[in-house]
Amino acid sequence: MxxxxxxxxxxxxxxxxxxxxxxxxxxNDHRSITLIGGNNGxxxxxxxxxxxxxxxxxxxxxxxxxxxxxxxxxxxxxxxxxxxxxxxxxxxxxxxxxxxxxxxxxxxxxxxxxxxxxxxxxxxxxxxxxxxxxxxxxxxxxxxxxxxxxxxxxxFNGETIIALAEDETGEAIREAIFSVFGVDTIDRIVLNMGRIIRKNEKRLQKDREYSDEVGELRRELRALVQRLNMLRQGLAQVEAKVAQLESKSKLVEMSLVRKGLTVDENRGAAIVKKENYLQIIETVRQQLIDLAGGALPLVMVKPLLERAFAQMEEERKARSAASALPVISQNYRELLEILEEIKIDNEDRKKLHEVLYKHQRAVSAQAETETVLGVSDRCYYQTESLLSAKLEGVVFEAKQASLKFEEIKRKLEQIDQHLLVEIDKSQFIDEVEEYKKLQEEIGGLKEKRERLREEIGQLSRKVAELERKIQTQMQQYLERNSQESDAARIVEYASRTVQVMKRFRARLIEEKVASLAAGVEAAFMQLLHKERLVEEISIDPDTLRVVLTDGLGREVPKSRLSAGEKQMLAVAILWGLAKSSGKIIPVIIDTPLSRLDYSHRENLIKYYLPYASHQVVILSTDSEIDGNYRTMLGNRVGREYLLKFDDSSRCTTVVEGYFNSQLRGDIYDSKTNKAVQSG
Structure with a gap:
């Protein structure tokens, strides 16, 4: 565009x-920037x-x-x-x-x-x-x-950058990612399908047993979803508090370092951490034991389950064919009688006979499939659920728990090494105590955060399992009553659509976030253009949280970035999202530099504005892009305008030129709306 x-x-x-x-x-004119100047108001x-x-x-x-x-x-x-x-x-x-x-x-x-x-x-x-x-x-x-x-x-304007930079919950980034990848559209489709399902389910209330059972499941699902939303809100609050305390803790730590304390003096905090880690590792050990006592051992015989399920499918098809065979045979007999009455070529009549007979034999052959297992539909659906998602979920949970066990074990070894060091901290007692209290509070909050994340994960799995159970109940009911009404078919296909869209949503996010993270990382490094704390940027596909990592592979809390670096990160995110959208659209930015310091202003002018898009419109005050910054933009600027406000008429007139024209004493012609150099 x-x-x-x-x-x-x-x-x-x-x-x-x-x-x-x-x-x-x-x-062929490659001047991409239009500069529009104007004072506030x-x-x-x-x-x-x-x-x-x-x-x-x-x-x-x-x-x-x-x-x-x-x-x-x-x-x-x-x-x-x-x-x-x-x-x-x-x-x-x-x-x-x-x-x-x-x-x-x-x-x-x-x-x-x-x-x-x-x-x-x-x-x-x-x-x-x-x-x-x-x-x-x-x-x-x-x-x-x-x-x-x-x-x-x-x-967008400078306030958009500030809001994104100061967002500690990640909700703004999550909404933007949903919009770019079309996830919000998928969610709307799922929501609309849910409304359609609920509307048509009201027409299927004749079966009271089904209604009562599914109604109870739906009430349970609503309660779980409500609890899940509350936990997510609580997690967002805890994460914001952790970020705040980590920032404060960092200031105290820097003060101690400046005073010469270079050894990890926070022995009390290390002991608290060790106790916390011991509790966590015991929880993880119990989780692994529980998994081993559940469906996890079935992973070892998964090929046998798959072969058994394949046999179940063949037997179900055989039952369906056996039920349909009498109807098909009757229809074919009637059709053949009609063909006898129609005057068609003998060769054509013979071919039709062969086609009908071949199809009838195929159905008959399928109906004669030997019954080996003879399982019920309930057993079939349970096996299908186990193979389609449950086993994979259990394996994934076991792997995550094992990784977490090893990680906590490694951290415990590191803490034990630190506790061997003896230091004199009497001269730093006040700041050390403050640092200790902060670390204890942070540790407690992080433990709470982990508990919340674990509970959210467990509840999410319960919600997914309950949704699958409801869908299974629906499908079983519809198989028995597929001819009852149009509503049944609508619910059946809408339910299938919901499941397909959910799988597509998960796959879409997984495929897109990696390329988006790479784009944001490249933009961020280009904008900083110097030695930096962050070496890698990734995006968690489950939570869509932006994760910053240093050169040693350690996560860098966003609170450790300066205000300017946070704003550069926000610009990089906007830039990366815009590129990921696949849209070639002009960029219009209102007062982009108002809250940036000198070095970051210079980086934004040098490394972002000329490359933000094929067409860039900058709305700037005289204190943002002045003569020096205007020179940096060089021949990238094509047209220049000034919004000239008249105090007496309370009106603005658009004239050609920029603030530098006014500084030279230029005047403007109201008829041509052009700046004219004085003298």
Missing amino acids: IIDEIALCNFGVYKNPQRIILSYASK SGKTTLLDAVLLALYGKTSYSFLQSGCSYTSYVENYVHRGAISEDKSWVRLVIRVPIKGELVRLAITREWEKKGSRVGERLRITRNGVEDEFLAESWQYYVEDILPSGLAKLFF
Whole structure:
């Protein structure tokens, strides 16, 4: 996508028609950056919101985050100086590829106040010709160009970077990843399928035994899901508290190091850690014992189970064929009688006889399959469940527990080595005691975090098992009553769809997060461009938590990053997500440097802004991109504009040029909207 033009009239501080040209006539012009300067209150954020409103209207994320009604939101942007018969409007002219060629679309949203209401009209021209059908279906069409859920990856402000940098729970990153990979769409499909299932299940309540049993299972499932959500909220709070205390602990540790204490003085904390680790290792040992007493030994005979299941399937097919054979035979006899009455060629009649006989013999042969096991449907479904997921889950749980056992064992050995060291800590007693208390509190919180994670894992498995049980009950019921109603078939296929979408969701996340992590890591290293604490970035496919690792393979808490490094990480995440989306979209950034220190500002200007996209629009104050930073951008900058606010008229006029033009004393011509150098 290429943005050719942004135009506004009677919108925000822009009273009269204002026009900003962003593209170039020549296809070979590689100046990717448009620089738009403006002091606070001159209309930079209004310009960004105008672009979002033009594209999305009521689904614009800037409106959805406002918390007010759409009418109130639009009314706030109608220029106070506009007379009642004047219309307010914004226009965005873009070029998008359609069937191999660039098509020019002009999207215009007009607002007209009618009493207490504001009427809106959307007009769209395609290559200069108005297209009413496209305007009517624009809400769906624009989602193909750039889904509204992804817009904040390309059109954002400095506060977006700050919010992402300071997010300790990871919820903002998780939502962004869901939007980029379409996981939110999958979740909506699953949610809608769930509604369809519940709606049609009401039509299947005649079977009271089934209704009571499944109803009880669903009540149990709701209780588990409610408990699971509470635990996840608690985990997020604990993780935020751990990050806060680790940051405080790091400051105390650095103070001790500066005073010459280079030996691990926190003996008390080490003892506490050892006790905690001993408890954890005992818990893990018991977990392994429980697994060994459950389904785990069946892994050793999995090939036998698979062969038995294959035999079960053949016998089920044989039973189905035996049930269907009388009906098929009767239908074929009737069909053959009809064929005898129809005057067709003898050769053709013979071929039809052969085809029908061959098919009937195939069904008959299948029905004659020898019954070896003769198991019930319940046994069949239990075996299927065991082979499809349960055994793999048990093996995975056993591997994880074994790895954890070895890890804790290794940590215990390290602590024992540290406890052999004797030191004099009397001169650091106050700070050592503070550090000890912090470490004890952190240790307790981490232990609580591990318990929560373990409980969440167990509950998640219970929820999955209960969902599978409900689906199995549904399928068994539907097999007995498949002819009862359309509702039964709807529930059957909707249930299958839910299971397929869940498997697809898990596989999609697993395949995508590795490439996303690599992109974020490359962007982060490019932005820092110096010796750094972090050497590797990965993303946990289960929790979607961003994990930072140092050169020794140890996890680096986000709290150890400086404020500037956190913001660079946030930019890297936005950059990596934008690339992973596969969308070639311009980037518009409002006040990107307002909270950055000098070194990180310089890195952002050198290593991000020129490469963020094929077309970049920067909305900047004079304190962000000044003469020196403007020089760094060099010939990457093509067009420059200044949002010139007039205090007397309370209006903004768009003029060509930048703050440096004003510093030279240049004036601007109101007729041409161009800066003219004085003298």
